[in-house]
Amino acid sequence: MDVTQLHTLPRGGLSLPCIGMGCAPIGGLYQPVSDAQARVTLDGAWDAGVRFFDTAPFYGYTQSERRLGAALRERPRHKFVISTKVGRLMRPDASVRPGDDGFAAPLPFRPHYDYTYDGVLRSHEDSLQRLGLDRIDILFVHDIGKATHGEHDQHYWRQLTAGGGFRALDELRASGQVKAVGLGVNECEIVLRAMAEFDLDCTLLAGRYTLLEQASLSPLLDLCVERGNAIVIGGPFNSGVLAGNGKFNYADAPAAILKRVARLDAVCREFGVPLQAAALQFPLAHPAVASCIPGGQDLAQLRQNLDWFATPLPDALWLALRDADLIDARAPLPAGVAA
Template identity: 50%
Template sequence: MNQYFTDEKPFLVLPTLGMGCATLGNLYAPISDADAQTTLQAAATGGVSLFDTAPFYGHGLSENRLGAFLNGLSERPMLSTKVGRSLAHGEAPGDTGFVDAGLARPYFDYSAAAVEQQVAESLSRLGVDSVNMLLVHDLGALTHGDDHARQFAIAMEGAFPALAKMKERGVTRAVGLGVNEVAICLEVLEEIDLDIILLAGRYTLLEQAPLDDLLPLCQSRAVQVVVGGPFNSGVLAGNPHYDYGAVPPAVAARVQALTVICERHNVPLPAAALQFPLAHPAVASVIPGARSAAEMTANIDHIAHPIPAALWADMREEGLIRADAPVPD
């Protein structure tokens, strides 16, 4: 096993609550520059000190908006961005899920040379010379299908060694994955060690399969896990999306059952959704997104909302969370 990233751990002391910045790239619907800035300000005012973005989010728009915000700060928060997609500037992007995004076509390239250029462009948009985390974005069969083996080989020979060198140069302090599937995390960890895994949507109130393999493995290998998409693309916060698409009837029924239990105990469902993943010792942070200052403030309130032990007991009894899932004290 190539142990690129194991000289000392933990590399970072992560805050419990961060902000995922895909929404700043106009995910699903546009927000104004002004709303993006007030949302970021609400996060900072509420003590949020970790912001995760990517070139893909709005084809540079999210990083540009975050960079504009950072420019006015006296103290820089923790930053995370991603590699694996280059941007062909000036080309029509097609349907990527980002509305009124930057005029650039994202395309995958996990080669070392491309990753060096991707990071240079990200740092320029953010207006910084380093970030806390660099994550290989959307590697895996879920994204690449039949092309996965080829893309995996390119990343292992290009992206990861390139990021290891950037870590040596001080461009980043931690290197990992930013993905939506468990299988690729296990596949990468068979080959190399990692500092961080940002896993979106797979360890939530709706899904706990990582308890079987990934979370124990990360705990044993001192790989910190950041849970992205704790609302499963919004369905656990009252929005009509699950896994970036429509909500299947079975998922809607499960959300309704969770809602009933939360209402029984006077707890907002989003509060339970944010706090649940943090009970696992491998999970260091959750990073929900926000489209407005009000949503960001709600996230900050939810992470601190008191939740009685009886709520978790009811969820277990009704089979809505696994019996072996750790729950908050």
């Protein structure tokens, strides 16, 4: 598959490359990453043709946005797409310690949830300043829903609805300050909930439509096709379990998940192809999906992801996975898509 292939969003006309780069790792997710290492990775991504970068204030407690902006400010602005997120305001806090929220060396800014009208506008402005750019292309509402907020879910949902968070996004979109808006989440139910309230252009869905699990096929992805809510696939390796790190949903993978991954891997080995290549290419066959954004902690990992993405895969592989009940029978297969 071609890293430069573009998909135009049904709403708004923004075109996304079919593969991008998730920038949580350059914020030091799980492992420390130096400024120099992050810059080498980002420059390498650009040289390899990557033109879509997703970040968030939360990643490294502002570190990812700062590093990404420093690398992209030197590039022609019209040649790349950047997405970031709203929902957390970052406030100075000297009590921040290594390992907070999984970030190895976070900067001294503590996240505070705020999905209100003023909070969304403030978050957008703060991100522009950290990035040092004149505009952001896509704004995602970060981690709204029960999976993040538990018993406080309704409180934050009311901030987004009655509190004007959606209204702020609509104003930013209507004024042309951003080209697309949506959610950036790890659960399906909240996307359906949001679509009943607000017109989403694009949703970053992490870990919920992958080679490992396809429960989001119906009703979510069906409705996304109908309503023009394009999906960006985050977490295509399900936190890394499909890449061999034993993590699933940001924790140690349970035995049942490890067993299913082993079965997927066994079928891929029969065809002499890497499981990771299948994991990166599978989601893009669905008509709702516009792009896939694996993370890259260093240049070697980035290049490996791009190599897997470009690996030719036989059509028979997908049929074998489906016949083994490892892919939902309703899922579109990349047959004839693999290059």
